[in-house]
Amino acid sequence: MTIEQIYEIADNRGIAIYAFPMLELRAISLRGGHIAIDRSKFTSDTEYKCALAHEIGHCVTDSFYNLHTSVSVKELNERQADRFAAELLVPFAELRRAFNRGILFNRILARMFDVTLEFINMVLELFEYELLSAARARQTAHAATEIAINNLLEFIRSQAPARTG
Secondary structure (H helix, E strand, O other): OOHHHHHHHHHHOOOEEEEOOOOOOOEEEEOOOEEEEOHHHOOOHHHHHHHHHHHHHHHHHOOOOOOOOOHHHHHHHHHHHHHHHHHHHOOHHHHHHHHHOOOOOHHHHHHHHOOOHHHHHHHHHHOHHHHHHHHHHHHHHHHHHHHHHHHHHHHHHHHOOOOOO
């Protein structure tokens, strides 16, 4: 997904993005669909894109907090914004297909989805349960197929007429 496509998603959701120089922060989201982001604080377009998707996640999921918010609520809100960004930039179905094709190295996955290594690590942590569940489901389906074939072969053998010589 390109930066332009992300801008379009924000625009379609009524989220305004402002280029805004900041002293310490790189980006901040405000209720009402406003994002201020300082592009000069990012070392690459990929890093900028990942941060922008995360900030849009705050707006879309209404995951905001302030200085007085408890740490646990802050973490939950950050996780919700991360989840939105992960699903936007690294859709689970595509990630699962990559895993099924044997693409398991984080650096290759990051390049494949055009995200930072830090971002793909976060995505893998978020999707860990789903990836493990998909792998287990595949193993279970394989085992069930094997059992069904063995049962069918056993049935066929038991039904075969006895040959006389």
